[in-house]
Amino acid sequence: MESSKAVIQGVAVQLVISPTYSLSMCMSLRYEPTDPYVVRAAFFTHTDEPTEWVLGRDLLTQGLRGSADCGDIRIWPAVGRGDQAMYIVLGPPAGTALLEVPVQDVKAFLESTEALVPRGTESGHIEWDLELANLFAKG
Secondary structure (H helix, E strand, C coil): CCCCCCEEEEEEEEEEEECCEEEEEEEEEEECCCCCCEEEEEEECCCCCCEEEEEEHHHHHHHHHCCEEECCEEEEECCCCCCCEEEEEECCCCCCEEEEEEHHHHHHHHHHHHHHCCCCCHHHHCCHHHHHHHHHHHC
16 A cells, blocks of 8 residues: 555636636645545535535546546546646536636646656556445445
8 A cells, every 4th residue: 555645736727607708716736545436526615614526536646638527527628728638527416617727737736646656557546345345334
């Protein structure tokens, strides 16, 4: 088992309201080696508690190259914007949000996560005994 150090990165994103209007907001990406397949994205609005979504690390990577989706989440590169931006759509149950996200920030974040937990080695970072104990405790 390696270090449990987390990778955390703040990203300034645009919440797209219409083709001509968007709002700036902050998104915090968090990756923990003990949960190696997921990235937690927290969005800070005017409430006390951030809204958090769980994204697959592979889903974010695929979204850099082309259209990718899983459940209520869709990600794709921004056409005509070069390497500048990508879009993330977060769907129901709370309503749909379209976010424009800087590609370079996502790439830098993913590179940091892969330096900590290389792709293909994720299962070696899971504490299986603890996961099984939690599963049986819930059963």
